Amino acid sequence: MKARVYVMLKSGVLDPQGEAVRHALATLGFDGVEGVRQGKVIELELTETDATRAEASVTEMCEKLLANTVIESYRVEIAQ
């Protein structure tokens, strides 16, 4: 079973990399981009076959390591 984790800076936390990307897009003539937030995607290959247990396990991984919940939020997707 595959899992995908999306980690983003929380909305209240300034994202200087996203801001730099927004500026670069404007420089290229892409008007109308009001905001850019940059995050990361982590893909996991799991031996677990039960989606509910897989989600619980990956959530624990996020809390313990994959995300720093002081500044980051995360979302877990389990692919069937």
Place this chain on the structure above:
Amino acid sequence: MRAAVIVFPGSNCDRDLKVAFERAGFSVDMVWHKDTSMPDGIDIVGVPGGFSFGDYLRCGAIAANSPICRAVIDHASRGGYVLGICNGFQVLTETGILPGALRRNAGLKYICRTVGLKVETADSAFTSGYQAGQEIMIPIAHHDGNYFADEGTLARLRDADRIAFSYLDNPNGSVADIAGVLSDNRRVLGMMPHPERAADAGHGGSDGAAMFRALASQFAMA
């Protein structure tokens, strides 16, 4: 007086920190990240600067979950002293020993230069060699030193006089210009600037030496 300096793969200020402790009179044990316990009789643990585990995932995140960090957490929770510098500060926030987190510098650039700091409190074993309000020059060298703490945490840090150092001219976007914070019991200090790189006249500045001398006098009394 004994200090332990933790060594992770990618640590690069470990020997400088060892020398700074030794100059102040400590005997120093270098402790590998795979060790599961601290040597007996350690007065203070130093978590050095560098790029532990290549800064993979997040700065300090992998190191914070290494076997020795369990022992560092135990040492701190028993009231032991810990000094985390630069990557060491990042490791201490990742373990949860210190509050907040270090983000990418606001200007996105790696910054390596000597900056002015204001000593915010002299009320700790680390800062008792300074006067509150004193201005000192200490080098920084980091890409992710932009300190973040939410409003509630910031208020707690301020109310309890736990901000140890602030930047005179904020180089990295840190909230409230914070360069270093103390734990609740004032025995753990995390800071982005490198006092061990300003501990000898040959470094071009020696304002950091007072920290190691103050720590030595603390443990000499004990």
